[in-house]
Amino acid sequence: MNPPIVRFRGMNMVFYSVVGFVYILCTIVTGAAENTDIESIDELNDAIAQGPNRKIGFLSMANYNAVRTVLHASVEPVLFQSKDALVSSVLSGSLVAGLMRGVVADHHAKDLHTFSSGLISTSAMFMTPDVSADMPHGAPPYRSSRDLALAINAAIVRVQNKGSDQEARLKNMPFEFLSVHTCKSDNYALFPPPNKNNATGLLKTILETRVFKLGAFGPFHWGDNDGNYLVNPPTGFYPDLMSAIFEEFKNLSGPDGVKYGDDITLERIWSKMSNFQNLFDGVSYITEPYFVIDATYSGTDEPCVNSTDCRPALLPEGKEQCNTYKNSTGHLVTHPDSGEPKRRCEHPERSRIDFFRFSCFTLGSASTFFTKRSSAASTVAPSGGLPGGIVAAIVICVLLLLIAVFAVLFLVYRERRGSPVFTKLSEE
Known part of the structure; x- marks a missing residue:
């Protein structure tokens, strides 16, 4: 007598098993994408090189100039007038990092990674x-x-x-x-x-x-x-x-x-x-x-019409040069009324x-970078949207879920037509 045919009818079990597997996989992938914390100058330069966010915040151009030699050439410096605004922009994700001289305030320490630039800046009057x-x-x-x-x-x-x-x-x-x-x-x-x-x-x-x-x-x-x-x-x-x-x-x-x-x-x-x-x-x-x-x-950055308005300098022309200039976003600075480009005195x-x-x-201070911890809760929406790694992880998870759903629907379809994929279990 032939052994009984065992029909595969546990579609609910298959569906929940597949979805559960995809959920676990997505959790691992998304967690890996989120855990891209920047904790060293090398990791920071890698992040700048890869983009798309290449913005680092500074409190002055002098602070940027003091560390520019250790940063990737494609860095985009952004200036701030307060440390609180700078820290908030790092926590929101609109900046990949910020720079300070000294240490992070205690109430921000849990949300930020800090690491040295490897440079000591000296100050004087x-x-x-x-x-x-x-x-x-x-x-x-x-x-x-x-x-x-x-x-x-x-x-x-x-x-x-x-x-x-x-x-x-x-x-x-x-x-x-x-x-x-x-x-x-x-x-x-x-x-x-x-x-x-x-x-x-x-x-x-x-x-x-x-x-x-x-x-x-x-x-x-x-x-x-x-x-x-x-x-x-x-x-x-x-x-x-x-x-x-x-x-x-x-x-x-x-x-x-x-x-x-x-x-x-x-x-x-x-x-x-x-x-x-x-x-x-x-x-x-x-x-x-x-x-x-x-x-x-x-240069002094003082406004000018032409180079005769600028002060003496050891240059072939004998003076600093009166040039047009761009703002931090790369746009030419113009007069609000005439629309003509503004000019200022510059020196190479x-x-x-x-x-x-x-x-x-008067003192020396370590130039310290700070970046957002992946566990830090953001109270401000990032101006640039979700990080690229998170977006990629979400896309992968959605695709996996769609594949899983279509696979289960295919199994159900075959089952209802009387030609299931799994027809029987045989014993020799």
């Missing part, structure tokens, strides 16, 4: 050099910064030896910086400030007018730890460091023992574009202590050491 054949853009004798540099270096040495910079750090935690003391000495006699009554140039102007004009970038809110310059007085590490330097400056006295004076006031000269123009023109006397030395100089990129007089170094 910038002054205009004296005019010379090598420095045609320099200042005339009545605006010489030579004596001012001697006095400000004496103040910085005192701040660093007393540990006032470390006090500013501890007051504004979390904040990290490296002590880079190029004027390393506890012997103040090695850094003598000029006598008050014999001062020349800008130092004389300060002591006579009783106003210390400080070139400042902004005003911006860079975070409560770094510096909030939208409140009066500003708060944060950098304002506290400048306050410490200024207090030491007022307390200085030359060999004659005459104190510079407590009645000197600090006036910040703000600029979002042309701090160097103000410095060269004597509108400000010296910059804030956070200006980085290892960035490039590319050169090291800043060729253009300025620097104070003693």
Whole structure:
């Protein structure tokens, strides 16, 4: 007697088994696509090279210039006026990464990966050099910064030896910086400030007018730890460091023992574009202590009609060049009324050491990149949509589900026609 024919009628079981398998597979694929966290400079450069998102956020072009040599050539820098806006853009996915000097605030640490660029940026206070054949853009004798540099270096040495910079750090935690003391000495006699009554140039102007004009970038809110310059007085590490330097400056006295004076006031000269123009023109006397030395100089950016409006430079034309320019999105900047391209004074990129007089170094800081953790919840919709890896995973899962459904429908169709794919189980 032949063995009974066993008809395959467990279509529900097949359907649920196939769908369950596809679900598990999709979970694995999507999870792998989501887990593409960037945790090193090499991974960041790979992400920039592959695109489509190549945008990295910075708080200034100087910060970008300080790290551009370690980034892939196709990177697209985007500037922000506050660290909060920069962090939010990284968390939303509109930026592949951001850069900061220092550390991430505690409330963002769980949502971000941070890793070093491998570069240390040093900062100082910038002054205009004296005019010379090598420095045609320099200042005339009545605006010489030579004596001012001697006095400000004496103040910085005192701040660093007393540990006032470390006090500013501890007051504004979390904040990290490296002590880079190029004027390393506890012997103040090695850094003598000029006598008050014999001062020349800008130092004389300060002591006579009783106003210390400080070139400042902004005003911006860079975070409560770094510096909030939208409140009066500003708060944060950098304002506290400048306050410490200024207090030491007022307390200085030359060999004659005459104190510079407590009645000197600090006036910040703000600029979002042309701090160097103000410095060269004597509108400000010296910059804030956070200006980085290892960035490039590319001109004053002051507006112009033609190159005769620009300042002298060691170029064949004898002046910086008046050129049209593009914004961060690559579009030509035009006048709102006429539609004509705007122009500004530019210089071929050169090291800043060729253009300025620097104070003693005020600090060193690690340039740190930060990227979004895959587990971070985004409260802002990404401007560029879902990441490419997630989109690809979703497409694959949809295709697998469609294939599974059609396969089960095919089995049902064959079963109902009386010619099932699985007709019997035979036993020998």
